[in-house]
Amino acid sequence: MRKIARVFASFAVMAASASLSEFKDNEHIRNIGISAHIDSGKTTLTERILFYTGKLSEMHEVRGKDGVGATMDFMELERQRGITIQSAATYTEWKDININIIDTPGHVDFTVEVERALRVLDGAVLVLCAVGGVQSQTFTVNRQMMRYNVPCLAFINKLDRGMSNPERVLSQLRTKLKHNAAFLHLPIGLEDKHEGVIDLVKRKAVYFRGPSGINVVEEEIPSDMVSQTEAKRQELIECVSNVDDILGELFLEEKVPTEEDINAAIRRATIKRDFTPVLLGTALKNKGVQLLLDAVIDFLPNPTEVTNYAIDNSVEAEEDKKVVMNPQRDDTHPFVGLAFKLEAGRFGQLTYIRIYQGSLKKGENIINTRNGKRVKVPRLVRMHADQLEDVEEAFAGDICALFGVECASGDTFVTKGNTEFSMESIFVPDPVISMSIQPADKNSQEKFAKGIGRFTREDPTFTFSYDPESKESIVSGMGELHLDVYAQRMEKEYNCKCVLGKPKVAFRETMLQMCSFDYTHKKQSGGAGQYGKVTGYMEPLPPDDYTKIEFWDNTSGPNVPKQHVPAIEKGFLLACEKGILTGSKVTGVRFVLEDGKHHIVDSSDWAFQQAAEGAVRQVFENSPLTLLEPVMSVEVTAPIEFQGAILGTLQRRHAIIVGQDSTEGYFSLFCEVPLNDMFGYSTELRSNTQGQGEFSMEYSKYCPTLPETQDVMVRAHQESLGIAPKGQQKQKQRKR
Incomplete structure (x- = not known):
């Protein structure tokens, strides 16, 4: 009955159409x-x-x-x-x-x-x-x-x-x-x-x-x-x-x-x-x-x-790109708004938008500056939790929502005349944990695909991919709770029960020292051939940039035509998608292109892309690599009599203690622990503190793994590929 009452209350609010112009000024x-x-x-x-x-x-x-x-x-x-x-x-x-x-x-x-x-x-x-x-x-x-x-x-x-x-x-x-x-x-x-x-x-x-x-x-x-x-x-x-x-x-x-x-x-x-x-x-x-x-x-x-800026992408000079938004509540300035959150509503996609300049009316045509598409605003509402109130017009300074407008989180909407504007994008942290996922019932594939499509569109930290090697669907997110919540939402909102596999940490691979490359991709098989040569070097980035990948073009002269440089960058990025240690993504590296050669007939974007991929493989084979893992900032709070036990459990999980605080019988411990070592810690903490301890953690940075962890990960990857470790290969040779 309460649920029915809430629905009726929601429709009652929707029925009252209003205008946000009742607030005369932004003060x-x-x-x-x-x-x-x-x-x-x-x-x-x-x-x-x-x-x-x-x-x-x-x-x-x-x-x-x-x-x-x-x-x-x-x-x-x-x-x-x-x-x-x-x-x-x-x-x-x-x-x-x-x-x-x-x-x-x-x-x-x-x-x-x-x-x-x-x-x-x-x-x-x-x-x-x-x-x-x-x-x-x-x-x-x-x-x-x-x-x-x-x-x-x-x-x-x-x-x-x-x-x-x-x-x-x-x-x-x-x-x-x-x-x-x-x-x-x-x-x-x-x-x-x-x-x-x-x-x-x-x-x-x-x-x-x-x-x-x-x-x-x-x-x-x-x-x-x-x-x-x-x-x-x-x-x-x-x-x-x-x-x-x-x-x-x-x-x-x-x-x-x-x-x-x-x-x-x-x-x-x-x-x-x-x-x-x-x-x-x-x-x-x-x-x-x-x-x-x-x-x-x-x-x-x-x-x-508050001074808000839009970026004018039609201007080349960096100092002239920022355009100050006019916050006055009138329609004399062109409309500019930012879609900052998406949600599936009862009547289609609900897009939350903040208006930074001008006004927006129901039925008005607006332009998405990311893809240039013109869309009509069929319905304009303002929100009270899950209840809606229709409004005819909204002004600068208002936060409202649009129904029936397809877009992505972070898109900028404008009216004609300022289609090159875009608001500053939203910072999105990288996912740190992955799990395999599959519907419990094979007949629920359509519901599963629909739910995954909606959730990945709404939440940029929730990603979905398919691993052709393991033939598993993989979801990635910010933690076990994050992925568990989406699995439960799939069951409750789409009647599609899902099974989550063992958590998989998002490891990364990186270089330890600079390494040069000189690679030629050459293929002659009759007809048009393929030719591309690239020379330069790859180097590791500083620890603060372990999650970044950089490409520098230091070429001069006609040896590598400029129109082929984007293809070289694409080849470098593709080659970094899978490293040779564990198949993890390669990050924290910089590819510096210094020179190369081209053929007036046989060179193409494809040839130079293949040359770049070959150059990266050449570097990986000749340069020492290391495995990186996400490290979490962890805070543990518990009664002070359990301090020794908690310190012992954290040290077994390779924790580095960075601080401690205590007050009136309780202590707080601040440390950094590899995410791979934190699975199951909540159960262990409860048992060690008689249910009185609690902890929280958040992503901090990527750091090199311990040698023993890297050995275990490399061995597991080799076994998954059917490659015997070097020690086992030598034993087989001796037996023969």
């Missing part, structure tokens, strides 16, 4: 994301935000006993697992400001959801657990915010939990994440004694009373906290004065800044990413959320305060 809009490490309380916080702003009539929990679940976790799998799997968009109003919100996953396996959300947002709320503090995925989210220059507020959540310590979290913000951060609030009590917060700027104690903490009550500061409040307020003013000239002058002149002076300075510094305001509360116990909403309005930028 009344905020586009924000909620981001954090897993289990920090993002979805619970978003649920409270929607309740206090009047978007929801009642609140539900992520793991609710009523069976409803949080609004933003609308997928059945999300409610079963109690985690966010895909980002969800919504909108609400607070004090006449329209706030577009994207709730993002916290698990590292779904990091691309955070990546593409932050790419289109103007600000973010970084949620931190008052107990866990800065954790492994917090580093990743922080890097993503830096990559797209997104200003943020920090919200220390879960002050009601045992061993909560906001002072420690603030210290980690400063030392680990290098933020110039300071409290805007002080807690009135912690753990089960948490009652409210003190607003340092207003010098008021704030309590959240009434049903669900809906009444925000300001009172005088408790007498025993007056001196601490003044000290922390002075610390706040000093931190902001260091990065804001106007407040800095008042500070140097020893003038007392007003509340307006402090708030204006915090806003300026936050928008420039020079300062991070730190707010406190507990979303689950309904404290601090309304003050966070006030801070979003007061300190995070509106779309006019």
Whole structure:
């Protein structure tokens, strides 16, 4: 019945057609994301935000006993697992400001959801657990915010939990994440004694009373906290004065800044990413959320305060390529928008789009600048989780969605006149783990193909390939959970049960030293022949570039015609698809073409492509190679009495310890471990800590494998090809 009610509610929202022009200017809009490490309380916080702003009539929990679940976790799998799997968009109003919100996953396996959300947002709320503090995925989210220059507020959540310590979290913000951060609030009590917060700027104690903490009550500061409040307020003013000239002058002149002076300075510094305001509360116990909403309005930028660029691909000069987008909410400037997320909806493909310039109307024709295709917008909607509201027109600064428009994630849409524009692409990390996959029922091949096609189109970190040697279908992703979730979605959404094979790590091969090549491809068999000669060298790239492949053309003169150089590069890239050690992809190498020869009749693109492939094989046979493996940053947290046991298990998995932290009976261990050695660790950790330990990991880098690991991998590859290892070959010769 609840499911039917949700469907009817969705259609009721769809029936109300509107226009986003009701927001007269961009000063009344905020586009924000909620981001954090897993289990920090993002979805619970978003649920409270929607309740206090009047978007929801009642609140539900992520793991609710009523069976409803949080609004933003609308997928059945999300409610079963109690985690966010895909980002969800919504909108609400607070004090006449329209706030577009994207709730993002916290698990590292779904990091691309955070990546593409932050790419289109103007600000973010970084949620931190008052107990866990800065954790492994917090580093990743922080890097993503830096990559797209997104200003943020920090919200220390879960002050009601045992061993909560906001002072420690603030210290980690400063030392680990290098933020110039300071409290805007002080807690009135912690753990089960948490009652409210003190607003340092207003010098008021704030309590959240009434049903669900809906009444925000300001009172005088408790007498025993007056001196601490003044000290922390002075610390706040000093931190902001260091990065804001106007407040800095008042500070140097020893003038007392007003509340307006402090708030204006915090806003300026936050928008420039020079300062991070730190707010406190507990979303689950309904404290601090309304003050966070006030801070979003007061300190995070509106779309006019963020400079966005499009790249003009028709201009050759690099410095002239960037074109500043005009964020005004009118239709006087040509439309430019970025499709940042795809999703299969009830009525076809749903394409989430951020509008950076101009306006977009229902029924209008727009052009995809990647392929030049002109498409019509049959339907324009804005999202509230899985519910839709039709709109007639959207403007710069809006986040909305299109139905029935085929495209890829990261495509730029424009109107006529600016078809050479493209927005900056979204960073997509490489998959680090692979598994074989096949439908349990051979009659489900059509459903299987349909599901795989949809998922690979929606998620650029989920890839599919077919291995002709093993005759297996291979899926690759960011972790075991990532692939397991898609296998379950295949069963639930397409009624196609799938069987996943043993995890396979994405190993890579690379060179250890520079090696020259001089290769001639020559074939005469009657008629037109083939001739191409290439000379040059290949060299390893630095460790930071182990995942890259580079091609340099250093030729001069007519020996290698320029029209054949792309074919040589293609041959080099094809040859790097499979190395000779384990058949893994070759990366971390640079191919430098210095010279060659051509034949006026027999040379062709195909001949030079074959010559390049032969040159790469020649290098691989003459140069020492090594195997690379993905190394993960791992954080383990457990009671301190299990520290010795955990250290022992990690050392057996070839971990390199990089740091350690401890607080009130718990310790956190930071290390780097090869992904190949991490399988089954969750079970081992639970058994070693009586179920009290937890860990998280994220991809860090590629590093050379240990010699014994390389020997095992090479031997396994040779056996799969039917080639006996050298030692066994010698034994057979002796027997003969």
